[in-house]
Amino acid sequence: MNIPQLIDMIDVGIITLDSEFVITGWNRWMENNGKIPEEKIVGKSLFQEYPNLDNSWFRRNCSSVFRFGSFAFLAQKIHGNCFPFEPASSFHSDFEVMQQDCTIGPVRNEKGDIDQIFIVVKDVTQIAVYEKKLISMAEKDGLTGINNRKYLDSKLIEEFERHRRYNHNFCLIMIDIDFFKKVNDTWGHLCGDEVLKKVTSLIQERIRTQDIFARYGGEEFVILLPETELEDGIKLAESIRKLIELEVMNSNGKTFSVTISMGISAIHDGIADSKDLLDYADKALYEAKTSGRNKVVSIN
């Protein structure tokens, strides 16, 4: 088998370019995925066909290959893709475009001079899908689909650091569903699961996209509110409390309602670290529970 045959049969894209970024080679994989036949693209400017590549990082990497004969590696994690092709398989619905790792290297002529470069395009969509799923599994709560405690802990540390550096305010609300054990004991655990899902979905609709909402454990939840003063946090908590109280739940033909108790605390100079803030909110929640439930209590 000769080399041109191999280049057409290999399961990666191969393009060659001259020093003016004019396409001089385009293998069958590129034809199939780019949906442009070789004879229609060879001789054309790469940037005319793919204007997204006409930027300083792409030119910089190509220049280094032409100048030094080195290789450049454009990783999917950073660039996503160089060539906006459709995913090759319908199983890759997580991504609208194929995810690619690209390698750029020198092509030397008979004299040993670099007069062209090659780009190898590798479809890594499947790996990116698995990676995305793994990240999601590590950060999301399996039942409710909201963030888990591990994710909250990391965001809380980040937010605390932001406060320490730039003095940005933030609040934390701790939520507990009142008499949740009774719901489980009376209506069964499946019904309890439905309540957890319904409460989370109602809260999620009420908060902002930048707020971090997480299941803290069992029937306890936490909302981290960046750039929020205590007074605004209390207003939001009160509106959530009312929203849950008024909601009529349906599960297996039974209708009932639940209430929630909330403890809220805002960052201030007396708080040494993110755990301290959680402790304050927890104490406020304890007070809300012991003083009658279905209420919002703040500590600062």
Added chain:
Amino acid sequence: MKSENILNVTELLILQELMNIAFGSASADLEEVLDISIDLKVPAAEMVPVTKLKKYIQESMALTNKSSMVEEKFWGDFNGSAILVFPVEIQKNIISLLSAHDYPATDMEHIEGMDSGVLLEIGNILIGACIGKISELLNTVVTYSPPSIGSGSSSDLDFFIDKFEQPSSAIILKMEFSFHQKHLNGKIMIITSYNSINWLKKSLKLFMESYE
């Protein structure tokens, strides 16, 4: 250790001279590629036993757990690994210098590992420039593996050094780089494999002959 398996003092001096020429040419080209004025200086060549490599790298590269170390392997007649260390205090400045106008802001905020990506890219270009120019002068062609990034921790360094055959010696080519007017600097060390020595001896001889 057999004398044919080590570079003698004269050969090390020739190698140092070759690095001087290579890096002079590389810095001019890098300036055009990166659009930033760059100095490559203090080149030095020496041989270090692999058993002492870890301590040597830690001390001469001023490694700490917070340093970022980009490693890249290269293959061919001239083969080995290169490491580039960015001191912790300049990492953020290098990232902002190179990425400010390059990457979409949304990507910068959302892609985890973006900072590492920028350091890998600049590390790859600097390492490629140095090795590419040395190879050119030695009249050979090398290929590269994708670079990887690690910290300056003891365990990351062990992982790197384990690749070198003991009880051999490694040829160390080291240099410092700095970006003009930006007060940014770092160090590059090229560690040539033991199996390159015989080829390197012949190539250095040919290199000198071409000047005679």
